[in-house]
Amino acid sequence: MLINSLRVNNFYCYLDENVFEFSKGLNIVSGLNSGGKSQLFNAFYWTLFNKVYVDIDSSTTKKEWKDADKIIIAPEKIEYESLIGDRIECFVEIGLTNEFHENEEPKGELVDYTILKSVTYEKHKDGLYFVSKPELTISYVTGGEINYIKSTDFNWFLNRIFPSSIRKFMWFQGETVDELYDFSKPSTLNNAINEISYFPLYDNLNSIVDASVSSIEKKIDKELRSRKKLTNDQEELIQKINTTKDSIAKLQQSITTNEEKVAEITEAIYLEEQKLKGFDKYTDLKVKINKLDSDFQYAKDRIDSLVGESKEKLISKWMLNGCDKLIKASEKNLKIIQAEIQSFQKSENPVPITLPGPEYVEKMIADHICYICERPVEEGSPAYKALELRLEDFKTNQDYKILNDNYTELNRARKKLLGILPDIEQEVIDHNKEIDKSIEKRNKIYNQKKVVFAESGVTKEEDISIGSSTASQILNKVESLRNNKDRLDKYLFNNKLEINDLENKLQDLLKVKSDTIKLDGGIVEEEARDYIILFSKTIALLRQRALTTLINEIQAESNTLYNLYLGGRAQGEIIIDRGVSVIDKHTKNIMSNLNTAEIVAQKLAVANSFLSLSEKTLGRSFPMIADAPTSDLDHLNTANLTKSLGKSFEQMIIMSKDYALLSDAERQAMINDANVVKYYELTNDLIDKDGPESRINKKTYVTVIK
């Protein structure tokens, strides 16, 4: 396919009509930032795929591909200068040459197509409004007549000339180079390969041949019956053969279905495992946090328990401390009491304290008679006073006795308490030490938890819960998928054993048949069967080998281009398996931290290998239209890459700011060296040189250099 021309009329920075003509080979559109390169790329994309690469919203300069249905593409200048009620017409027209789209395969029948998209706006007080939806027209000329493709066939047609599975390779947006291809999902690689290869056709050939294998046997039996009367045994033998074949066919069908299921499950497992990559850290974190939380809770409980116990001990100690003081304070008083008791016991009285009891002495005082000596005792006499003193002694003696008992008891309690107190004190000290240790441990755990959060970059604990819960769900799903896969694998294994047995049995039966049922002159269908079996085996093998062969071809082509783009100095080689990686040529280890030139070269090489293989294998060529493919490269690499690129594409249109830095002489040298066929320079400049520096006074000017 060749893109011949682009007419842009009133599209963003392109005012009025601007015409670009492109040719086979390397076409360059050069311009500094804001020159209009990306809008030129958008003009193609808007027309063909109804998308534009614009700011995500007014609050950011980040861009994304947006559906263009509601996006106004008219230049701001025209909008600004229009009067209310004015209508503004905008359009983009692409002219391209392609193999006639109705041809199943290329026949070299090239047709010119014109793809026109237009939209009309009306100026209102608050801006532009769509008069109608943007309209697309696709026309082509055959036999001198203009034909139109039905609007219902637009998507089919555009997908035929720009297949969606390899579209990204043709439309290369430098800013989204990382999204150029993503083969992490195996089906993406398969779809891209299917698009550029013929090997899916082997499926069709295989179906025809398989159907023939089954059909020819029936024809042989029919021919046998028509030419010979078969015995019951022979009929039974044929019946057995047919039953065995049916069983094999059913089993084969079951194997095919289950193999497809296994492939789907394998892909689903892979995708889930990919998803898990973002979440598995949460599982590890959750385990760590749970362990720390559990340790923290244990330390906290221990502290609570120790504090509780300690409180009891402290209360006891506090109480005992009080007693201790009282006991100590009472010691002095006890000594006074003891001294008093002792001094009392030493006092002398004429009345023997041991003989009469206090009641007897009381009676003697009352009767004024001493019953010991039988003499009267006059009140106030020394004898009377001695009796009174004795009576007093009895009372005092009684008090002293009570005091003595109390003293003895108190002294015993005091001694006991004084014996216990030191142990309790030590216990409290030990407790306090243990509490301090537990608090230290608890704080350490708390800090460990903070470190775990800091290292993980997760700020909220609920993120971990959600993340680990998601991870757990994914793991459960993966486990369930693996179980399903294991079950199917076992089933497949048994089916294959069974089919093997049946095939052996079938061979035996067929041998018996060919030995016992013979016709003079043979049967043509039997000879035909030998041919058909040969086809069955060869096509099955070609089908089986095709994918590997093609991946090897893509890999080889990618490496040729990769080396070419890096000026023959590639250190690594591209490997296409699950995804694309670059390995060191000598160590064969995967190379990480590739430099920018290597990454761009790798991406372009793989994309280009798909496109060039499509041309080689299917005869379908595709152009590459690249916006800022080399924006991350330095000056020298850009020039080198450009020279190499020109040699590897049938047609390439590069839009880049890098060439604007070249001097006239350097530019001319590059045009010659890279064999540039068309060279445009874009400049976004003031319309009225004395007017304001504003979009309403600016447009893109197109200069044809070559």
Add this chain to the structure above:
Amino acid sequence: MKTLNDILREEFTGILGEEEFVEMIARNKLDTGVIKEAFDVLLEFKYQAVPDRGKTEFENYIINTIKSDK
């Protein structure tokens, strides 16, 4: 430029040259001319996912060619 059919023919011819198939052709006394022509018949139906018509044409070609060669 090689057509798609040329590429498919090339691959098929390549595999026929492998030992296993050379032996099979010799053992069953198969005519390589018939094999190549039959493959071309197959190629006419390469875009058809439903095998019925292709099977009939392919099978008839082989049977009729063998009959006419006798």
